[in-house]
Amino acid sequence: MKNLICFLFLFGVLAPAQAIVNGHEYPFEDQERAEVFRVLANELRCPKCQNQNLADSNAMIADDLRRELYQQVQAGKQSEEIVDFMVDRYGEFVLYRPRVNAMTYFLWYGPAAFCVIAAIAFGLVMRQRRKQSTQQDKSQAQANEQATYVSSSASSHTDETSAASADFSAEEQARLDALLNGDASSQPTDKGK
Protein backbone atom coordinates (compact mmCIF):
# COMPACT_ATOMS: atom_id res chain seq x y z
CA MET A 1 0.00 0.00 0.00
CA LYS A 2 2.77 2.34 0.98
CA ASN A 3 4.59 1.41 -2.20
CA LEU A 4 1.52 2.09 -4.24
CA ILE A 5 1.14 5.58 -2.78
CA CYS A 6 4.81 6.23 -3.42
CA PHE A 7 4.37 5.07 -6.98
CA LEU A 8 1.33 7.24 -7.60
CA PHE A 9 3.06 10.23 -6.07
CA LEU A 10 6.18 9.75 -8.17
CA PHE A 11 4.23 9.58 -11.37
CA GLY A 12 2.27 12.69 -10.64
CA VAL A 13 -1.09 11.13 -10.08
CA LEU A 14 -1.38 12.29 -6.50
CA ALA A 15 1.19 15.07 -6.74
CA PRO A 16 -0.32 18.51 -6.05
CA ALA A 17 -0.75 20.41 -9.31
CA GLN A 18 1.79 23.13 -9.67
CA ALA A 19 3.85 24.88 -12.28
CA ILE A 20 7.46 25.73 -11.52
CA VAL A 21 8.41 28.73 -13.57
CA ASN A 22 11.52 30.83 -13.09
CA GLY A 23 12.27 29.06 -9.83
CA HIS A 24 8.94 30.04 -8.31
CA GLU A 25 6.25 27.56 -7.47
CA TYR A 26 2.79 28.34 -8.68
CA PRO A 27 0.32 25.96 -7.07
CA PHE A 28 -2.89 25.12 -8.91
CA GLU A 29 -5.95 23.09 -8.09
CA ASP A 30 -5.61 20.88 -11.12
CA GLN A 31 -2.99 19.92 -13.67
CA GLU A 32 -4.97 21.42 -16.51
CA ARG A 33 -4.76 24.96 -15.13
CA ALA A 34 -1.09 24.46 -14.28
CA GLU A 35 -0.50 23.45 -17.88
CA VAL A 36 -2.35 26.54 -19.21
CA PHE A 37 -0.12 28.68 -17.01
CA ARG A 38 3.04 26.92 -18.15
CA VAL A 39 2.14 27.21 -21.82
CA LEU A 40 1.23 30.90 -21.60
CA ALA A 41 4.33 31.79 -19.55
CA ASN A 42 6.37 30.21 -22.33
CA GLU A 43 4.45 31.70 -25.23
CA LEU A 44 4.15 35.27 -24.02
CA ARG A 45 7.12 37.50 -24.58
CA CYS A 46 8.43 39.82 -21.92
CA PRO A 47 7.68 43.32 -23.21
CA LYS A 48 10.81 44.81 -21.72
CA CYS A 49 13.38 42.23 -22.71
CA GLN A 50 14.18 41.46 -26.29
CA ASN A 51 14.36 37.71 -26.55
CA GLN A 52 12.92 36.19 -23.43
CA ASN A 53 9.51 34.89 -22.58
CA LEU A 54 7.73 35.55 -19.30
CA ALA A 55 8.96 32.26 -17.87
CA ASP A 56 12.64 33.03 -18.46
CA SER A 57 12.88 36.71 -17.68
CA ASN A 58 13.89 38.22 -14.37
CA ALA A 59 12.79 41.73 -15.32
CA MET A 60 10.41 43.44 -12.92
CA ILE A 61 7.72 43.67 -15.55
CA ALA A 62 7.99 39.95 -16.31
CA ASP A 63 7.56 39.21 -12.61
CA ASP A 64 4.46 41.43 -12.49
CA LEU A 65 3.03 39.86 -15.60
CA ARG A 66 3.67 36.35 -14.29
CA ARG A 67 1.72 37.27 -11.17
CA GLU A 68 -1.09 38.75 -13.27
CA LEU A 69 -1.06 35.64 -15.46
CA TYR A 70 -1.20 33.40 -12.41
CA GLN A 71 -4.16 35.30 -10.97
CA GLN A 72 -6.04 35.18 -14.23
CA VAL A 73 -5.40 31.47 -14.76
CA GLN A 74 -6.44 30.84 -11.14
CA ALA A 75 -9.62 32.81 -11.78
CA GLY A 76 -10.43 30.33 -14.53
CA LYS A 77 -9.99 32.63 -17.52
CA GLN A 78 -9.56 31.11 -20.95
CA SER A 79 -6.18 31.30 -22.72
CA GLU A 80 -7.64 33.56 -25.43
CA GLU A 81 -8.99 36.03 -22.87
CA ILE A 82 -5.62 36.24 -21.15
CA VAL A 83 -3.75 36.69 -24.43
CA ASP A 84 -6.21 39.45 -25.41
CA PHE A 85 -5.57 41.14 -22.07
CA MET A 86 -1.84 41.16 -22.74
CA VAL A 87 -2.15 42.30 -26.37
CA ASP A 88 -4.51 45.15 -25.40
CA ARG A 89 -1.79 46.52 -23.16
CA TYR A 90 1.51 45.57 -24.69
CA GLY A 91 0.59 45.03 -28.32
CA GLU A 92 1.27 42.12 -30.63
CA PHE A 93 4.92 42.37 -29.60
CA VAL A 94 4.20 40.01 -26.67
CA LEU A 95 3.07 37.17 -28.90
CA TYR A 96 5.79 34.68 -29.70
CA ARG A 97 3.24 33.04 -31.96
CA PRO A 98 1.92 35.98 -33.96
CA ARG A 99 -1.69 36.11 -35.05
CA VAL A 100 -2.59 35.61 -38.67
CA ASN A 101 -3.59 39.03 -40.00
CA ALA A 102 -2.75 41.43 -42.83
CA MET A 103 0.51 42.39 -41.12
CA THR A 104 1.70 38.82 -40.65
CA TYR A 105 0.55 37.11 -43.87
CA PHE A 106 4.07 37.44 -45.24
CA LEU A 107 5.48 35.94 -42.08
CA TRP A 108 3.07 33.01 -42.03
CA TYR A 109 2.75 32.22 -45.72
CA GLY A 110 6.01 33.71 -47.05
CA PRO A 111 8.11 30.54 -46.61
CA ALA A 112 5.46 28.35 -48.30
CA ALA A 113 5.15 30.90 -51.12
CA PHE A 114 8.92 30.88 -51.60
CA CYS A 115 8.92 27.07 -51.75
CA VAL A 116 6.20 27.14 -54.42
CA ILE A 117 8.09 29.78 -56.43
CA ALA A 118 11.29 27.76 -56.11
CA ALA A 119 9.52 24.57 -57.23
CA ILE A 120 8.03 26.33 -60.26
CA ALA A 121 11.40 27.87 -61.18
CA PHE A 122 13.09 24.49 -60.76
CA GLY A 123 10.48 22.84 -62.97
CA LEU A 124 10.87 25.48 -65.69
CA VAL A 125 14.65 25.24 -65.67
CA MET A 126 14.54 21.45 -65.81
CA ARG A 127 12.11 21.52 -68.73
CA GLN A 128 14.30 23.94 -70.60
CA ARG A 129 17.38 21.83 -69.92
CA ARG A 130 15.66 18.73 -71.21
CA LYS A 131 14.56 20.56 -74.34
CA GLN A 132 18.08 21.85 -74.88
CA SER A 133 19.67 18.47 -74.32
CA THR A 134 17.37 16.71 -76.83
CA GLN A 135 18.22 19.40 -79.35
CA GLN A 136 21.85 18.86 -78.50
CA ASP A 137 21.44 15.12 -78.97
CA LYS A 138 20.12 15.73 -82.45
CA SER A 139 22.84 18.15 -83.43
CA GLN A 140 25.38 15.91 -81.78
CA ALA A 141 24.19 12.96 -83.83
CA GLN A 142 24.45 15.08 -86.95
CA ALA A 143 27.92 16.17 -85.95
CA ASN A 144 28.92 12.61 -85.34
CA GLU A 145 27.61 11.56 -88.68
CA GLN A 146 29.70 14.26 -90.27
CA ALA A 147 32.68 13.22 -88.22
CA THR A 148 32.23 9.63 -89.31
CA TYR A 149 31.90 10.82 -92.82
CA VAL A 150 35.09 12.88 -92.68
CA SER A 151 37.18 10.25 -90.97
CA SER A 152 35.60 6.82 -91.11
CA SER A 153 37.46 5.62 -87.97
CA ALA A 154 36.02 4.88 -84.47
CA SER A 155 32.36 4.89 -85.51
CA SER A 156 31.47 2.42 -82.76
CA HIS A 157 32.57 4.90 -80.04
CA THR A 158 30.43 7.77 -81.27
CA ASP A 159 27.24 5.76 -80.84
CA GLU A 160 28.05 5.13 -77.21
CA THR A 161 28.98 8.70 -76.48
CA SER A 162 25.88 10.21 -78.03
CA ALA A 163 23.73 8.00 -75.79
CA ALA A 164 25.43 9.47 -72.73
CA SER A 165 25.56 13.02 -74.03
CA ALA A 166 22.79 14.29 -71.72
CA ASP A 167 25.35 14.41 -68.92
CA PHE A 168 27.76 16.71 -70.71
CA SER A 169 27.69 20.26 -71.94
CA ALA A 170 28.28 20.87 -75.63
CA GLU A 171 31.89 21.81 -75.09
CA GLU A 172 32.64 18.81 -72.87
CA GLN A 173 30.97 16.57 -75.39
CA ALA A 174 33.17 17.97 -78.14
CA ARG A 175 36.30 17.35 -76.10
CA LEU A 176 35.19 13.85 -75.25
CA ASP A 177 34.49 13.06 -78.85
CA ALA A 178 37.86 14.38 -79.87
CA LEU A 179 39.56 12.18 -77.29
CA LEU A 180 37.57 9.09 -78.18
CA ASN A 181 38.02 9.57 -81.88
CA GLY A 182 41.73 10.09 -81.22
CA ASP A 183 41.66 12.23 -84.27
CA ALA A 184 42.38 15.94 -84.48
CA SER A 185 40.37 16.39 -87.65
CA SER A 186 37.02 15.85 -85.87
CA GLN A 187 37.64 18.63 -83.33
CA PRO A 188 36.94 21.70 -85.43
CA THR A 189 33.79 20.10 -86.82
CA ASP A 190 32.37 19.52 -83.31
CA LYS A 191 33.37 22.91 -81.97
CA GLY A 192 31.66 24.57 -84.86
CA LYS A 193 28.26 23.23 -83.78
Add this chain to the structure above:
Amino acid sequence: MKRWTLYIPFVVFVLLGLLLWRGLYLDPKHVPSALVDKPFPTFALPTLVEGETKTEASLKGGPVHLVNVWGTWCISCKVEHPFLVELSQQGVAIMGVNYKDENDAARKWLNDLGDPYVFSVDDEQGTLSMDLGVTGAPETFVVDSQGVIRHRHQGPITRANWGSIKQIMDQLAQETAQ
Protein backbone atom coordinates in the same frame (compact mmCIF):
# COMPACT_ATOMS: atom_id res chain seq x y z
CA MET B 1 17.18 30.88 -71.72
CA LYS B 2 16.38 34.55 -72.25
CA ARG B 3 19.16 36.88 -71.40
CA TRP B 4 17.20 39.12 -69.00
CA THR B 5 16.42 36.18 -66.70
CA LEU B 6 20.10 36.13 -65.76
CA TYR B 7 19.51 39.40 -63.90
CA ILE B 8 16.81 37.96 -61.62
CA PRO B 9 19.24 36.67 -58.93
CA PHE B 10 21.03 40.01 -58.95
CA VAL B 11 17.79 41.96 -58.51
CA VAL B 12 16.70 39.62 -55.70
CA PHE B 13 20.08 40.10 -54.05
CA VAL B 14 19.79 43.90 -54.24
CA LEU B 15 16.27 43.86 -52.79
CA LEU B 16 17.30 41.55 -49.96
CA GLY B 17 20.35 43.73 -49.32
CA LEU B 18 18.16 46.85 -49.07
CA LEU B 19 15.79 45.10 -46.67
CA LEU B 20 18.59 43.96 -44.37
CA TRP B 21 20.41 47.29 -44.63
CA ARG B 22 17.29 49.08 -43.46
CA GLY B 23 16.91 46.52 -40.69
CA LEU B 24 20.37 47.41 -39.38
CA TYR B 25 19.16 50.89 -38.49
CA LEU B 26 15.84 49.97 -36.90
CA ASP B 27 15.64 50.11 -33.12
CA PRO B 28 14.72 46.61 -31.91
CA LYS B 29 13.79 48.06 -28.52
CA HIS B 30 11.08 50.23 -30.04
CA VAL B 31 7.76 48.64 -29.18
CA PRO B 32 4.77 50.41 -30.67
CA SER B 33 2.25 51.18 -27.96
CA ALA B 34 -1.03 49.35 -28.14
CA LEU B 35 -2.71 52.30 -26.42
CA VAL B 36 -2.15 55.14 -28.84
CA ASP B 37 -5.52 56.58 -29.91
CA LYS B 38 -7.29 54.65 -27.16
CA PRO B 39 -8.97 56.31 -24.17
CA PHE B 40 -6.88 56.56 -21.03
CA PRO B 41 -7.59 53.45 -18.92
CA THR B 42 -10.02 53.85 -16.06
CA PHE B 43 -8.54 54.16 -12.61
CA ALA B 44 -9.41 55.30 -9.10
CA LEU B 45 -6.27 55.91 -7.09
CA PRO B 46 -5.34 58.17 -4.20
CA THR B 47 -3.00 61.06 -4.85
CA LEU B 48 0.41 60.83 -3.28
CA VAL B 49 0.40 64.12 -1.39
CA GLU B 50 -3.24 64.89 -0.47
CA GLY B 51 -4.55 61.33 -0.56
CA GLU B 52 -7.77 62.22 -2.38
CA THR B 53 -9.06 59.76 -4.97
CA LYS B 54 -8.65 60.75 -8.58
CA THR B 55 -10.04 59.10 -11.69
CA GLU B 56 -9.41 59.31 -15.42
CA ALA B 57 -12.09 62.04 -15.51
CA SER B 58 -9.56 64.56 -14.21
CA LEU B 59 -7.69 64.29 -17.52
CA LYS B 60 -10.74 65.28 -19.54
CA GLY B 61 -11.83 68.78 -20.47
CA GLY B 62 -8.58 70.44 -19.39
CA PRO B 63 -5.43 71.17 -21.34
CA VAL B 64 -3.36 68.54 -23.13
CA HIS B 65 -1.66 66.55 -20.37
CA LEU B 66 1.55 64.69 -20.03
CA VAL B 67 1.20 61.58 -17.90
CA ASN B 68 4.58 60.65 -16.49
CA VAL B 69 5.24 57.26 -14.90
CA TRP B 70 7.99 57.52 -12.29
CA GLY B 71 9.46 55.95 -9.19
CA THR B 72 12.16 56.79 -6.71
CA TRP B 73 13.81 53.44 -7.48
CA CYS B 74 14.27 54.48 -11.09
CA ILE B 75 17.55 56.14 -11.90
CA SER B 76 16.54 57.55 -15.28
CA CYS B 77 13.66 59.29 -13.47
CA LYS B 78 16.15 61.16 -11.36
CA VAL B 79 17.89 62.31 -14.54
CA GLU B 80 14.57 63.34 -16.03
CA HIS B 81 13.17 65.07 -12.96
CA PRO B 82 14.83 68.54 -13.16
CA PHE B 83 13.64 68.92 -16.74
CA LEU B 84 10.07 68.03 -15.74
CA VAL B 85 10.25 70.72 -13.05
CA GLU B 86 11.38 73.15 -15.73
CA LEU B 87 8.49 72.11 -17.99
CA SER B 88 5.94 72.56 -15.21
CA GLN B 89 7.29 76.07 -14.65
CA GLN B 90 6.66 76.72 -18.34
CA GLY B 91 3.05 75.73 -17.72
CA VAL B 92 2.97 72.15 -19.04
CA ALA B 93 0.32 70.12 -17.19
CA ILE B 94 1.89 66.89 -15.97
CA MET B 95 0.11 64.12 -14.10
CA GLY B 96 2.38 61.72 -12.25
CA VAL B 97 1.90 58.00 -11.81
CA ASN B 98 4.06 56.86 -8.94
CA TYR B 99 4.86 53.33 -10.06
CA LYS B 100 5.31 50.61 -7.39
CA ASP B 101 7.00 52.92 -4.97
CA GLU B 102 7.18 53.55 -1.25
CA ASN B 103 4.99 56.51 -0.38
CA ASP B 104 7.36 58.08 2.12
CA ALA B 105 10.31 57.94 -0.21
CA ALA B 106 8.18 59.36 -3.02
CA ARG B 107 6.90 62.28 -0.89
CA LYS B 108 10.44 63.02 0.26
CA TRP B 109 11.59 63.02 -3.38
CA LEU B 110 8.93 65.59 -4.32
CA ASN B 111 9.80 67.69 -1.28
CA ASP B 112 13.52 67.69 -1.92
CA LEU B 113 13.64 67.86 -5.71
CA GLY B 114 10.49 69.86 -6.41
CA ASP B 115 7.04 68.71 -7.52
CA PRO B 116 6.42 69.16 -11.24
CA TYR B 117 3.10 67.33 -11.11
CA VAL B 118 -0.41 68.75 -10.99
CA PHE B 119 -0.91 65.64 -8.90
CA SER B 120 0.67 62.20 -8.66
CA VAL B 121 -1.45 59.13 -8.13
CA ASP B 122 -0.07 56.36 -5.97
CA ASP B 123 0.02 53.22 -8.15
CA GLU B 124 1.45 50.98 -5.48
CA GLN B 125 0.21 47.73 -7.03
CA GLY B 126 1.15 48.79 -10.53
CA THR B 127 -2.37 48.15 -11.82
CA LEU B 128 -2.75 51.45 -13.69
CA SER B 129 0.75 51.09 -15.08
CA MET B 130 -0.13 47.61 -16.31
CA ASP B 131 -3.28 48.93 -17.96
CA LEU B 132 -1.09 51.56 -19.61
CA GLY B 133 1.24 48.87 -20.92
CA VAL B 134 4.18 50.39 -19.07
CA THR B 135 7.31 48.26 -19.37
CA GLY B 136 9.56 50.39 -17.20
CA ALA B 137 9.89 53.88 -15.80
CA PRO B 138 10.17 56.59 -16.92
CA GLU B 139 7.49 56.49 -19.53
CA THR B 140 5.36 59.42 -20.63
CA PHE B 141 2.01 59.63 -22.42
CA VAL B 142 0.52 62.60 -24.20
CA VAL B 143 -3.21 62.71 -23.41
CA ASP B 144 -5.52 65.07 -25.28
CA SER B 145 -8.40 67.03 -23.72
CA GLN B 146 -10.82 64.20 -24.56
CA GLY B 147 -8.80 61.88 -22.35
CA VAL B 148 -7.40 59.93 -25.31
CA ILE B 149 -3.78 58.81 -25.40
CA ARG B 150 -2.11 60.26 -28.48
CA HIS B 151 1.56 59.48 -28.02
CA ARG B 152 3.82 57.37 -25.86
CA HIS B 153 7.43 58.17 -25.05
CA GLN B 154 9.68 55.56 -23.47
CA GLY B 155 12.68 56.66 -21.45
CA PRO B 156 13.41 60.07 -19.97
CA ILE B 157 12.22 63.29 -21.56
CA THR B 158 15.28 65.42 -22.21
CA ARG B 159 16.00 68.75 -23.81
CA ALA B 160 17.05 66.79 -26.91
CA ASN B 161 13.79 64.89 -27.44
CA TRP B 162 11.38 67.43 -25.96
CA GLY B 163 11.02 69.20 -29.33
CA SER B 164 9.12 66.34 -30.97
CA ILE B 165 6.84 65.86 -27.94
CA LYS B 166 6.13 69.58 -27.73
CA GLN B 167 5.20 69.58 -31.41
CA ILE B 168 2.60 66.87 -30.80
CA MET B 169 1.22 68.72 -27.77
CA ASP B 170 1.00 72.02 -29.67
CA GLN B 171 -0.80 70.34 -32.51
CA LEU B 172 -3.31 68.75 -30.12
CA ALA B 173 -3.84 72.10 -28.33
CA GLN B 174 -4.65 73.65 -31.70
CA GLU B 175 -7.11 70.84 -32.48
CA THR B 176 -8.87 71.52 -29.19
CA ALA B 177 -8.99 75.25 -29.80
CA GLN B 178 -10.73 74.76 -33.14
